[in-house]
Amino acid sequence: MSDVHFLEVQGLEISAYINMPGEATKTLILVDNISFTLKRGEVLGLIGESGAGKSTIGLAAMAYGRAGCKITGGTMKIDGVDLFKLSSREINKVRGTRVAYVAQSAAASFNPAHKIGDQVIEVAIEHKLMSKAEALDYAGELYAKLGLPDPENFGNRYPHQVSGGQLQRAMTVMALCAKPDLIVFDEPTTALDVTTQIEVLATIKHAIKDSGVAALYITHDLAVVAQVADHIMVLRHGKMVEYNSTDKIINHASQKYTQDLVSIRAMQKQEQAVPDSPAILQVNNIAAAYDGVTKILKDVTLHLHAGQTLSIVGESGSGKSTLARVITGLLPPMQGEVLFNGKPLSSALKNRSKEQLRDLQMIYQMADVAMNPRHTIGQIIGRPIEFYFGISGAENRKMTIELLEQIELGEEYFDRYPAELSGGQKQRVCIARALAAKPSLIICDEVTSALDPLVADGILQLLMSLQEKHAIAYLFITHDLATVKAISDSIAVMYQGSLVRFGQKSMVLAPPFDDYTDMLLSSVPHMELGWLEKTLANRKMQSADN
């Protein structure tokens, strides 16, 4: 490892050109005057919300701009050679060989038509760095090093034949295979389940250490980047907010924005006591399957009291969304019943009364596809008022505006279209639309997963204050344990279609834990240096004890 800064970025500026028909081309500065340096073997974390320009900076390290983006200023020097001054032929020689890229979704970034192995060694072969035999050997070595199963034959598989976590590791192998000087990791663990994330994170960290490669680690999750980075740069709206050592950023942040990011998960709802009244929602022994054979849900029983929040937490494939489909009537169960306000709900949607439909509303993960893009916000929120209560005209407008005020948007949004709103605002409109039906239960399906942490926090706070005001019960489906801790009264943990643990929050989150809940809880990254090593060491000790 040398002390020389082999990567020097000076005054980087990247702009986007927006061409609207009939208007002059608008220039938008996405990345504004960013400078940093990197030594070999060093990891710089780039952190920020969506739109902060972190991926754009990462791609600029390969002199690559996505459609519409252009590098408009600054220098990107690797060993003194400015990438921005190279011809496209010369840049192609740098890409993959000196700077490599690991994308967020390995599942989408591997070509489905070719074997993993062929794609992994492609850079080394195409750029004539190794013979095919050498490359295959080296790839096999890396598969083993990154803990991939059956390293000899792993490369013969197609991308769809391995799991998401394995694919993400294979993508890291692909980046390492040509022995680059710098790897850009663009949210490499964001799409993974939390228990998979911790393993992938550990392998990536190990691989970086082991190969002595430098890395740019891009993420929106400060707790994750704190585990791998030596330095962290906090970005907002394309500008640098703070750039310091990881320890300084996590423990002694100087900027307000950074402090907000660090303390984001401080919100905690006071758990409510179990009331004597019967549950508003009672799910009894539900089993369900999509094909009538393979049970996605196995004998699930749980209940929720009026005005309280029940969080259903689990990884992808645990059956939590399927449960929501059963409760809403979209998927008739194979066995069991759902009681709503003490009365059984028909398993088929079309047999439910309008009153039952009104009383149970839903909010979805993707707010933008849950709204008709050609309706105004006023129409979207006003529609359920007219549909369920038959109120139209001036009265409808008045009620719609009241709802808009409740979600902290004002009357001025009445005539706007969804496309004019930000992600967080769109989700607020969806909340108002659900609220318009005056329901006693709202099912929230991953409503904050697509949002940035600070925005998600705002949405959760809004949901909590609405609950206090209207005594609405929430069935909150999420994979995010921090959210669960923040908002729940009771928690149901699901794993592979079964209910693992169910009860009041204080009970579920307190030891003694079952194995799965223990692993799930301990896999959530903490905003603390060295958490990753500590957790993995603990696990090793535990398995040694057993």
Place this chain on the structure above:
Amino acid sequence: MAANNHSLLNLITKRLALGLLLLLMISVIIFAGTELLPGDVAQSILGQSATPEALHNLRLEMGLDKPAIERYSHWLSNILQGDLGTSLSSGKDISSMISGRLGNTLFLATTAAVIAVPLAIFLGLIAVLYRDGIVDKLISITTISMISLPEFFIGYLLILFFAVNLNWLPSSSIIYSSMGILEKLQAIALPCLTLTLVVLAHMMRMTRAAILNVMSSPYIETAQLKGLSSFKIIFHHALPNAISPIITVVVLNLAYLVVGVVVVEIIFVYPGMGQLLVDHVSIRDIPVVQAVGLIFAAIYILLNMFADVMSIIANPRLRHPK
């Protein structure tokens, strides 16, 4: 693994069974359709001056007095045994009448396909490589103007230039079995060129669209970030994932080359199935028309089935199950 290979086989068997069912239904439609044609064959054979007795006798002799369902089942069972029947007008065996003609039609279609399909896909790739540039636009404009002109017009234009003005190639494409392959190729050059121009645009546009659709995928970005050349990216990373829609359109055009050549065969006086069909429609020789129709339908279904099977096989998820 074995169970899943089984499912691939299942899928393909299902397509084949569906194809056969479709062919059966089409045989019904063809039979019913020819029944609906006005006039009858006895009348057209004997002409205007036929006496009622002569007509009656001829009808009896040809079995035209029997009910349609009986004639259909008789016709179908004969076909299943490989007997296409005899021509009413000439009394010849239809199978032997058709075999030479079918060979000629397939010869023309194959030659046109061998030129048109690789050329169309190559032009599609080039268009993607230089997308939105001058080369792309030039390719699009030329091929689309060709498809916009009726094929008889293209045919006559080619005759005007290459046969009449330049005198390079013959204007009529009569071929005999005694001709050598080169002579034959020279004879069919103009109809072949006409067909190529007619089918080129469709396949080329589809290739371009299908590949462009794939070009926005994240794995294409991955390939770009590996520093691969544009051609390598398009050919190696994009084309295999775009192959399914391309196969479908290519096969549709191949089917057109076989069954849609009637006009071109007439223009160039080419002794193929199209001419045979037109000749026998005009004299109401229904057994011949039915046989040709059925063969056309069979080719059409067979080619489409082939496209379906190829699309299934082209999908790595089906080829290499978990």
